[in-house]
Amino acid sequence: MKNKKTLVLGASKKPEKYAFKAISMLVEKGHSVLAIGSNTGDVAGITIRTKAIPLKNIDTVTLYLNPVRQREYYNYIxxxxxxxxxxxxxxxxxxxYQLLQSNGIKVEVACTLVLLATNQY
Structure with missing residues (x-):
């Protein structure tokens, strides 16, 4: 399996949240995970940061932020x-979507958990 370095944006340490489930499943499936959320914490051995840090070689950014909250991350992503x-x-x-595509970044409207569960990640 190919390790896809993934940034989970909108990470949460609350087990009922989908972002929490995504971090856990990504780790379980052997992917490197970075997580940014509004509160610090630890999920499956991954530390949730609250500040956007410069990143390299990211394969996938998976979003758990509503469109309004995404705006502050447009340039960062x-x-x-x-x-x-x-x-x-x-x-x-x-x-x-348009901004990303005009910068050569693929847009996928999907559920990370479903992609992982069906080996389409």
Whole structure:
């Protein structure tokens, strides 16, 4: 299996949140995970940071932020140059799709958990 370095944006240490489940499943499936959320914490051995840090070689950014909260990360994500951005249910944002695509970044409107569970990640 290919390790896809993934940034989980909108990470949470609350077990009922999908971002928490995504971090856990990504780690379980052997992917390197970085996590940024509004509160610090630890999920499956991954530390959640509250500040955007410069990143390199990111394959996938998976979003768990609503479109309004995504705005402050537009430039950050584009500068990080991931291969793709996964918009999980509830994060759909056509304005951001266009920005990403015009910067050569693939847009995937999907559920990270489903992609992982069905080996399509």
């Amino acid at each position: 584009i500068e990080t140059k991931p291969k793709r951005v996964v918009f999980n249910p509830g994060t759909e944002n056509p304005e951001f």
